[in-house]
Every structure is written in C-alpha cells, then in structure tokens.
Amino acid sequence: IEKIREAELENKTLFSFEFFPPKTEDGVDNLFDKMDRMVQHNPSFCDITWGAGGTTADLTLDIANKMQNMICVETMMHLTCTNMPVEKIDHALDAIKGNGIQNVLALRGDPPHGQDKFVQTEGGFACALDLVKHIRAKYGDYFGITVAGYPEAHPEVIESNGVATLESYHNDLAYLKRKVDAGADVIVTQLFYDTDVFLKFVNDCRQMGITCPIVPGIMPINNYKGFLRMTGFCKTRVPPEIMAALDSIKDDEEAVRKYGIYLGTEMCKKILAHGIKTLHLYTLNMDKSALAILQNLGLIDEAKISRTLPWRRPTNIFRL
Numbered sequence: 006i007e008k009i010r011e012a013e014l015e016n017k018t019l020f021s022f023e024f025f026p027p028k029t030e031d032g033v034d035n036l037f038d039k040m041d042r043m044v045q046h047n048p049s050f051c052d053i054t055w056g057a058g059g060t061t062a063d064l065t066l067d068i069a070n071k072m073q074n075m076i077c078v079e080t081m082m083h084l085t086c087t088n089m090p091v092e093k094i095d096h097a098l099d100a101i102k103g104n105g106i107q108n109v110l111a112l113r114g115d116p117p118h119g120q121d122k123f124v125q126t127e128g129g130f131a132c133a134l135d136l137v138k139h140i141r142a143k144y145g146d147y148f149g150i151t152v153a154g155y156p157e158a159h160p161e162v163i164e165s166n167g168v169a170t171l172e173s174y175h176n177d178l179a180y181l182k183r184k185v186d187a188g189a190d191v192i193v194t195q196l197f198y199d200t201d202v203f204l205k206f207v208n209d210c211r212q213m214g215i216t217c218p219i220v221p222g223i224m225p226i227n228n229y230k231g232f233l234r235m236t237g238f239c240k241t242r243v244p245p246e247i248m249a250a251l252d253s254i255k256d257d258e259e260a261v262r263k264y265g266i267y268l269g270t271e272m273c274k275k276i277l278a279h280g281i282k283t284l285h286l287y288t289l290n291m292d293k294s295a296l297a298i299l300q301n302l303g304l305i306d307e308a309k310i311s312r313t314l315p316w317r318r319p320t321n322i323f324r325l
C-alpha cells in the first residue's frame with residue numbers, strides 16, 4: 006500500500022496479480038510455478054482470494070503464507086465475513102500477521118451458494134465496513150487495508166435494465182467513503198469493460214472526497230463462455246462493440262484470447278493516460294494474457310525472464 010502511494014507521488018506505474026486457491030494439489034503446484042515466473046516481473050504485490058463463503062479458508066491462509074515467505078512476493082490476502090464469527094476472523098488475521106503479511110482486502114463476501122441474500126453470521130460482521138473497523142480497532146496500523154469498489158454500483162442494486170439508479174449509485178459511493186474513512190487505504194475495483202464507466206467512478210469518488218488510490222481491476226478475456234459467466238454474475242456492462250467483436254469470433258478460442266489481450270491493452274492505455282498509476286490484473290490463475298498486456302504496455306520485458314525456477318518446492322505443499 007505504501008508502494009502504491011509512492012508510485013502516485015513519483016509518477017511510476019505499478020501492477021499487481023490476483024490468484025485464487027485451486028481445487029487440487031496439482032492445481033496448487035501449477036499455481037506456484039506460474040507465480041514463480043510472474044513475480045520475476047516485480048509486481049507491487051500479489052493477492053489470493055478467500056473462497057466464496059469461507060470455503061477455502063485454510064488453503065487461502067496456507068497459500069498466502071507461502072506467497073509471502075517462499076515465493077517472496079508482497080502478499081495481500083482477501084478476507085470475507087461470510088460464515089466467519091469474530092474468533093475465526095481474528096484467527097486468520099493473527100495467522101497472517103505471524104507470517105509477516107501486512108495487507109488485507111477486507112470484504113463482506115457473497116451469500117453462500119444457494120442463498121440469494123447475505124446473512125450476518127452469529128457473532129460475525131454485517132458488512133465490510135464492520136470488518137475494516139474491527140481490523141483498525143484490534144490491529145492498529147499493522148495492516149494495510151484494501152476494500153472493494155464498484156464502478157457500476159454493487160450488483161445487488163443493479164436493476165433489471167442493467168444499471169443502478171442514480172440514488173443507489175450515490176448510496177454505494179457514500180458507503181464506500183465510510184469504508185475509507187474507517188481506515189481503508191486503497192480501493193480495488195470490480196472488473197469492468199467500459200473504461201469510461203471506471204473513469205467516471207474515479208471522478209465521482211474524488212468529488213465525494215475519497216482521496217485514496219483507486220486501482221482498476223482488469224480481467225483479460227480468456228474465453229468466451231467464461232467471459233459471459235463472469236459478466237453475467239457481476240452484472241457488468243459490456244459495450245455493444247465489444248459484444249459484437251466477440252460474437253464474430255466466439256468459436257475460435259485463440260482469436261478470443263488475442264482479442265482479450267488487445268482489449269486489455271487498450272483499456273489499460275486509456276486508464277494510464279488519465280493519470281491512474283496502478284493496474285490490478287485478475288489473472289484467473291493464467292499467466293499468458295496478463296503478461297502479454299503488460300508487455301504491450303512496455304511495463305515488463307518477457308525476454309529478460311529466466312525460464313528456470315529459482316527454487317524447488319517439496320512436492321506436497323499441503324504437508325509443509
């Protein structure tokens with residue numbers, strides 16, 4: 006978080022990579038191999054998500070620890086309130102503090118699978134604001150805290166016509182400001198494909214008096230079905246020209262991936278041209294598209310990266 010603040014002051018461009026906990030041991034091994042290579046490009050940090058409903062709590066904690074101490078990259082762990090009484094939250098925070106991790110993305114979380122409304126766990130928190138307040142009250146300034154921001158408003162308030170009312174959008178911004186006022190240092194946004202929507206959101210946040218860094222969450226399009234699923238779930242606006250371009254190549258996986266790299270590059274160029282200094286890449290545990298976008302932007306040099314792994318892990322990461 007300090008690095009993001011410094012980058013803004015020194016006019017440097019930073020980037021970060023997000024990963025999620027894989028379902029199998031082989032998947033975890035593959036993920037660490039990818040991270041090994043990707044961190045050679047010096048991301049400002051890498052983060053690991055907290056499985057929806059707290060389903061990956063132990064694995065997320067384990068991966069976060071190894072990212073910080075074996076991959077040796079500045080690590081941010083996501084933490085949600087879903088199914089988490091305060092003792093479990095403190096257990097997670099104590100564990101990462103003990104492992105030297107200083108960055109947390111504090112989230113409410115989605116309702117567990119099969120439920121359509123978030124219900125506060127007994128002895129837990131109702132929203133991310135409560136979690137931010139708790140972390141600051143209990144851990145002081147030890148953690149840098151990031152929170153989620155929604156350029157199109159949170160999906161729960163997006164109407165059937167695909168947009169939030171002006172009132173809902175403003176309520177969302179006012180609530181975001183409360184999260185920042187309670188101690189959040191940085192905002193990372195939900196994915197978006199309409200860059201103007203993101204730029205307007207940043208402007209609206211500034212008008213509201215939100216002054217902290219706002220980092221755009223960029224999700225390269227890797228395949229057509231995944232893109233439809235993700236944008237449907239997040240109720241993301243997809244500009245008609247993007248939909249039309251994808252529609253014409255949807256059966257050609259390689260063409261979709263190339264288009265995703267082209268689109269991601271153009272979105273980032275426009276964002277950087279507006280003075281935003283940090284990019285957050287939702288990698289979906291895939292390295293190629295994220296790296297290709299950064300290469301196109303001149304932020305990394307793939308040719309300089311060594312192909313050999315800097316260290317060898319014991320094979321069973323779960324039993325370390």
Ligand code: FAD
Nearest residue numbers: 054055057083112113114115132133153159177180194195
């Ligand atoms: P909150 O900030 O609590 O807000 C949710 C909504 O409720 C907002 O619309 C807000 O305006 C409204 N609201 C809540 N409380 C109040 C209040 N007191 N007053 C007024 N309005 C209120 N999910 C996971 O399960 N694991 C992850 O690792 C994960 N990572 C994410 C990373 C990013 C960058 C983003 C953008 C989302 C991520 N999510 C993750 C999804 C997230 O958990 C969901 O979007 C969830 O529904 C909301 O979480 P939040 O922290 O934004 O909630």
